[in-house]
Amino acid sequence: MPTNIEWTDLTDNIIRAKVGGWWCQKISEGCKNCYSERLNQNSFFGGNKQPYSGQPPELVLDTEAIRKWGFQRKPKKHFVSSMTDVFGEWVPRFWQHEMLDGMFAAPLQTFQILTKRPEIMFSSVAEWLDSQELDKLPSNIWVGTSIENSRTLEERSQFLAQIPVDIRFWSVEPLLEDLGDVSPYLNQVQWLICGGESGPNSRPCHIEWLESIVQQCHVAKTPVFVKQLGANAIFDQQRFKTRDKKGGGIEEFPQHLQVREFPFSVRE
Numbered sequence: 486m487p488t489n490i491e492w493t494d495l496t497d498n499i500i501r502a503k504v505g506g507w508w509c510q511k512i513s514e515g516c517k518n519c520y521s522e523r524l525n526q527n528s529f530f531g532g533n534k535q536p537y538s539g540q541p542p543e544l545v546l547d548t549e550a551i552r553k554w555g556f557q558r559k560p561k562k563h564f565v566s567s568m569t570d571v572f573g574e575w576v577p578r579f580w581q582h583e584m585l586d587g588m589f590a591a592p593l594q595t596f597q598i599l600t601k602r603p604e605i606m607f608s609s610v611a612e613w614l615d616s617q618e619l620d621k622l623p624s625n626i627w628v629g630t631s632i633e634n635s636r637t638l639e640e641r642s643q644f645l646a647q648i649p650v651d652i653r654f655w656s657v658e659p660l661l662e663d664l665g666d667v668s669p670y671l672n673q674v675q676w677l678i679c680g681g682e683s684g685p686n687s688r689p690c691h692i693e694w695l696e697s698i699v700q701q702c703h704v705a706k707t708p709v710f711v712k713q714l715g716a717n718a719i720f721d722q723q724r725f726k727t728r729d730k731k732g733g734g735i736e737e738f739p740q741h742l743q744v745r746e747f748p749f750s751v752r753e
């Protein structure tokens with residue numbers, strides 16, 4: 486499905502609730518204002534109104550959507566799945582493996598998988614690689630983890646770093662605090678996305694925090710993609726107002742943050 490997420494072409498939500506809508510389990514500070522849960526609360530958008538906590542509703546895997554990947558000829562970047570975490574504890578292992586099978590069978594397409602549970606991604610991918618007698622993931626599969634603060638940087642990066650793959654990435658969004666010196670970690674990733682929080686009750690993101698990350702990426706020669714300043718951007722202790730309500734208009738960024746790079750091997 487077409488999307489306005491700037492770093493991808495399509496979102497493919499292959500796991501949905503059987504009654505309609507989606508489900509996920511909140512896990513950390515970055516989930517507090519979850520966009521997917523907000524949409525799921527609204528039946529107008531097809532949501533089922535179940536909160537993202539407690540027990541999951543009955544879920545379904547869209548095997549037909551997975552099968553179709555292999556027939557798509559025009560190369561696109563697919564963000565799979567934007568509305569949940571495909572490596573959630575509640576997702577059956579064989580669903581994760583069916584997804585990887587479908588990606589393997591679609592080498593013309595690029596798949597971007599993002600998780601807040603890289604320890605599960607690591608073990609599930611290892612099982613799948615074993616079953617395929619492969620040493621590393623096919624190069625059309627990129628794996629990433631979300632990082633919102635120093636704690637999640639410390640915890641999640643170590644698991645992501647162990648996954649054998651050409652392109653590992655971090656989505657540092659919503660950035661909730663200054664990450665300080667990230668340079669010791671930057672050789673673990675081939676791409677970094679960063680941005681402030683958008684939507685109602687957005688928490689502040691200081692432009693100086695983003696500048697620090699971008700500067701360190703330039704030094705490390707890690708491609709960096711500044712997605713948005715967020716709806717509550719702060720610069721020099723004052724609100725930095727933007728016309729775009731999520732602070733996503735690149736022309737409104739301070740000039741040195743107008744950076745939207747992709748990993749070097751990307752197929753446009």
Ligand code: SF4
Nearest residue numbers: 509510511516519569
């Ligand atoms: S992991 Fe993502 S989709 Fe799931 S609750 Fe957290 S922010 Fe929402």
